Amino acid sequence: xFNLKRDPASQPNSWRTDNLPAWGLFFITPWIxxxxxxxxxxxxxxxxxxxxxxxxxxxxxxxxxxxxxxELFTADPLFWISISNSIRYAALLLVFATIFDIFIAxxxxxxxxxxxxxxxxxxxxxxxxxxxxxxTWIWILNPRFGLMNGLLELIGIKxxxxxxxxxxxxxxxxxxxxxxxxxxxxxxxSGFNDIxxxxxxxxxxxxxSGLQKFWRITLPLLSPQIFFNVVTLIIFSLQSFSEVYxxxxxxxxxxxxxxxxxxxxxxxxxxxxGYSSALAWIMFLLILGLTLIIFKFLSGxxxxxx
Amino acid sequence: xxxxxxxxxxxxxxxxxxxxxxxxxxxRSVIKHAVLIVFGIAFMLPFVWMISSSVKPNIDIxxxxxxxxxxxxxxxxxxxxxxxxxxxxxxxxxxxxxIFATIGAVLSNTFIAYGFARVRWRGxxxxxxxxxxxxxxxxxxxxxxxxxxxxxxxxxNSFLPLIVPNFFGNAFYIFLMRQFMMTLPQELDDAARIDxxxxxxxxxxxxxxxxxxxxxxxAIFEIIHTWHDFIGPLVYLRHPTxxxxxxxxxxxxxxxxxxxxxxxxxxxxxTIPMVIxxxxxxxxxxxxxxxxxxxx
Numbered sequence: 001x002f003n004l005k006r007d008p009a010s011q012p013n014s015w016r017t018d019n020l021p022a023w024g025l026f027f028i029t030p031w032i033x034x035x036x037x038x039x040x041x042x043x044x045x046x047x048x049x050x051x052x053x054x055x056x057x058x059x060x061x062x063x064x065x066x067x068x069x070x071e072l073f074t075a076d077p078l079f080w081i082s083i084s085n086s087i088r089y090a091a092l093l094l095v096f097a098t099i100f101d102i103f104i105a106x107x108x109x110x111x112x113x114x115x116x117x118x119x120x121x122x123x124x125x126x127x128x129x130x131x132x133x134x135x136t137w138i139w140i141l142n143p144r145f146g147l148m149n150g151l152l153e154l155i156g157i158k159x160x161x162x163x164x165x166x167x168x169x170x171x172x173x174x175x176x177x178x179x180x181x182x183x184x185x186x187x188x189x190s191g192f193n194d195i196x197x198x199x200x201x202x203x204x205x206x207x208x209s210g211l212q213k214f215w216r217i218t219l220p221l222l223s224p225q226i227f228f229n230v231v232t233l234i235i236f237s238l239q240s241f242s243e244v245y246x247x248x249x250x251x252x253x254x255x256x257x258x259x260x261x262x263x264x265x266x267x268x269x270x271x272x273x274g275y276s277s278a279l280a281w282i283m284f285l286l287i288l289g290l291t292l293i294i295f296k297f298l299s300g301x302x303x304x305x306x
Numbered sequence: 307x308x309x310x311x312x313x314x315x316x317x318x319x320x321x322x323x324x325x326x327x328x329x330x331x332x333x334r335s336v337i338k339h340a341v342l343i344v345f346g347i348a349f350m351l352p353f354v355w356m357i358s359s360s361v362k363p364n365i366d367i368x369x370x371x372x373x374x375x376x377x378x379x380x381x382x383x384x385x386x387x388x389x390x391x392x393x394x395x396x397x398x399x400x401x402x403x404x405i406f407a408t409i410g411a412v413l414s415n416t417f418i419a420y421g422f423a424r425v426r427w428r429g430x431x432x433x434x435x436x437x438x439x440x441x442x443x444x445x446x447x448x449x450x451x452x453x454x455x456x457x458x459x460x461x462x463n464s465f466l467p468l469i470v471p472n473f474f475g476n477a478f479y480i481f482l483m484r485q486f487m488m489t490l491p492q493e494l495d496d497a498a499r500i501d502x503x504x505x506x507x508x509x510x511x512x513x514x515x516x517x518x519x520x521x522x523x524x525a526i527f528e529i530i531h532t533w534h535d536f537i538g539p540l541v542y543l544r545h546p547t548x549x550x551x552x553x554x555x556x557x558x559x560x561x562x563x564x565x566x567x568x569x570x571x572x573x574x575x576x577t578i579p580m581v582i583x584x585x586x587x588x589x590x591x592x593x594x595x596x597x598x599x600x601x602x
Contacts, residue, residue, distance in 0.1 A: 023505045024430055027421025030414045031437070034474020038452065039440050045451035059458060104345065107338050119592065120584075121346045124353065127580045129534045131552040132573035135559055136356045139566050147355045150372025179349065183595055190596040239444050242536040246556055263446055268541065273450050280447045287444055 046277045054273035061274065068278035079279070081254050082262035083286075085170070089258060090237040092174045097181040097233060098226070105188030106218075119189070123182040134246040137176050138163065163248055166255035173244060173256055177237070184229045191225035192218075223302045231294055238287055259283055356577070360384070360570035367566050380567070387571040390562070395547065396554040397575075403465055403539075403550055404532040410472030411479060411528040416521055418475045419483030420509050424495060434484070441477045445537070453541055463545045468538050472528075479524045486520035487513060523594030526587055533580060551576045 025032075050068055052061035072079050108118055125133065140147045141162035149159030160168045195218065203213050219226075241260040244250070250257035250265070263283065267276035320328075354374065359367060363380040366373070387393060422434050456467040490513065498508050514521070536552045543549060549557070555572055562568075584591060 022427075024421050024425040024427030026505075027425060027509070028418050028433065030473065031418045031421075031475040031480065034414075034471060035436075035440070038448065038471050038474065039443065041455070042448040042451035043443065045454075046447050049450065049454075054454075059454060104342075107342055110338060112338070112342065116588075118342055118346055120588070121349050123591075124349065127530070127584050128353065128577050129552065129580065130536050131534075131555050132356070132576045133352070135555065135569055135573050136352050138559075139359065139570065140352055140355055145368050145370065145372070147351065147372055147374070150370070153371060179352070182349075186592060186595045235442070239446065246536070260446055264537075267450055267453075273454065277450050280444070280450060284444055284447045288442060291442060 046280055049274050049277035050281050051278075052274045054277075056271040056273060064274070068275050071275070072278055072282065078254065078257065078262055082257045082259045085255070085257055086238055086240075086259040089170065089174065089177075089240065089256075090234055092171075093177045093181075093237050094230065094233055096174060097178045097184060098230065100178050101181055101184040101229070102188050102222070102226075105185050105192055108185070108189050109192035119186065122185045125180045126182050130242045131246060133176075133180070134243050137172075138247055141172055164252060166253045169248055169252060169256045173247065176243065176247075177240075180243075181233075184233070187225050187229055188222065191222045195221045220303050227298055227302045230298070231291065234290060234294065235287060238283070238290070353577075356570050356573055359566055360574045362567055364567055383567045383571040384575065387568040387575070390565070390568050391554050391558045391572065392546075392549075393551075393554075393572065393575070396549055396551045399465075399548060400533060400550040400552070403468055403535075404529055406465070406469045407472045407532040408525055408528045410469060411476060412521055412525050414473050414475045415479040415483055415524055416514060416517065417509075419480050419487055419520075420513050422480065423484040423487035424490075424508070424513055425505065437477050437480055441481075449541065456542065462542060463548055465543075465548070467542045468532075468535075479527070483517065483520045483524060487517055490516050519590065519593065522587070522590045526583075526591055526594055529583065530580065 049061055051063060051065060053064050053067075054061045104122055108115060108122075112118060128136075141149075143149055143159065143161045143164060146162075148162065152159040162172045163169050199217050199221075200213060203217060208216070239260055240258055241264060244256055244258050245261050245264065248256040250261045259279075260283075263276050263279045266272045266279060358374055358376055360383055361379050361381060362376045362383075363378060366376060366378065422430060422437070452467065453462075456462055461467050494512050494516075495508050498512055503511065534552070535550070536556075539548075539550045539553045543553060546554075551572075555569070555576060558565075558572070559569060
């Protein structure tokens with residue numbers, strides 16, 4: 001995703017005289033304005049606010065130095081709870097969604113009848129607005145009258161309280177996360193379809209087993225899609241907010257208090273804008289660090305050339 | 307494969323080995339389809355349950371054991387849902403937000419991506435890397451200063467903080483469109499230039515028409531994104547007349563949590579425009595997702 005193609009247009013060109021940045025800058029002017037106003041300014045303002053106590057009534061910051069950061073690391077149990085919840089959520093969702101989506105995409109790549117119908121079905125959850133989906137899931141997972149426990153009852157299992165119990169709430173959210181990961185199925189499916197058939201036929205002639213073919217052909221050639229999906233899934237799931245905020249609000253007993261939910265509560269429920277700016281910066285550094293680590297360890301293993 | 311071809315001739319009876327092979331193939335196919343059907347049904351169940359609950363009268367909602375197919379229909383739930391909340395107001399707000407955010411995204415990103423993909427100028431690649439880098443910045447970092455900024459200039463409780471930034475480009479869409487525009491043949495531009503076309507003429511007459519698939523993809527993504535958007539309206543829209551469906555529906559739930567028939571009817575009316583939209587633009591949808599980031 002991030003290996004930028006070297007295009008001929010970027011090479012110095014002798015017969016062209018209009019190499020001056022004028023036209024290029026003309027076209028990207030909107031981006032430059034937006035970049036300064038909606039990225040650069042908030043980026044530094046956020047850093048500044050993180051060292052202040054922000055008064056929401058007259059919108060004025062008061063310098064407090066490192067106080068916010070000290071409080072966050074030493075005196076705020078919710079910070080540590082939310083950070084460990086978010087890492088757990090992201091890690092489990094990554095594992096389950098990746099395995100499940102590759103599995104489904106693999107099945108769909110095997111000359112399936114009615115492919116477009118299946119593809120639509122697995123993509124469908126992406127279309128349901130997050131609020132509509134979340135409300136539906138609250139209702140499905142209702143311990144007494146919901147569909148889930150109703151179905152479990154048919155086969156004689158007494159279902160748990162799902163979102164209402166600290167033991168199962170997090171797993172319910174991950175389950176729902178996998179349900180909503182159909183975008184990845186489409187990406188993996190396109191990856192499977194790009195793998196040349198001849199490679200498998202050649203492996204067949206050499207007498208390779210199914211497992212060998214999977215490890216030696218499928219997985220390496222699927223690596224660009226895996227890399228793309230893993231990176232985006234980690235970045236997005238560490239920022240997960242809406243579904244969780246609607247379905248559990250971080251409860252019960254803070255068991256699903258994700259980092260972004262905690263941050264939102266501190267900023268817009270308690271109006272502790274300075275403190276939550278410090279939280280936001282820790283989040284930024286965490287995501288940046290994780291992304292760099294993934295790039296360092298995974299990008300070398302990605303095979304782009306076919 | 308070889309085994310199959312030989313037996314297709316049908317000249318002689320199949321050996322045991324060939325028969326087993328065929329049987330195994332058929333078994334694999336059956337298992338494959340069975341697994342897909344089971345998961346496919348499981349994936350649709352939430353939606354089926356939403357629709358099913360939306361037409362149940364209140365007594366049937368709390369029935370044990372659960373019933374997926376309603377035994378009696380109460381379509382009035384849909385009318386009641388539009389009266390229980392200012393549904394049409396919310397729908398209009400969501401539509402308004404979606405239309406203008408999408409116009410902004412399409413105009414700005416086509417324009418900007420052209421500057422990054424088709425015009426040659428020094429410093430272009432450095433700036434493009436900065437564009438990519440901004441994707442790493444979590445929304446949460448920008449959220450608080452932007453909220454304070456918009457509060458200062460009096461934009462809270464209006465759609466301006468949600469719509470205006472869309473007219474200044476979005477890193478992901480710029481990336482997507484640039485990747486697409488780079489694949490257009492350079493000869494077209496050169497030919498047009500020889501014919502005396504200006505840079506603007508090339509953009510408007512050549513790049514825009516040829517980039518239709520990418521433009522459509524951006525429009526589709528943006529329509530879905532704004533229609534679904536929850537956190538944006540949650541932060542900026544605090545006045546009930548400005549609520550979008552996302553905010554209004556959640557508010558209704560927190561106030562009247564047990565009205566599942568009406569809630570599911572409202573949720574269905576919120577979802578169905580997206581479903582219709584998907585079927586109208588299905589091909590571009592799938593192509594768009596495949597296009598995102600995997601070419602390049």
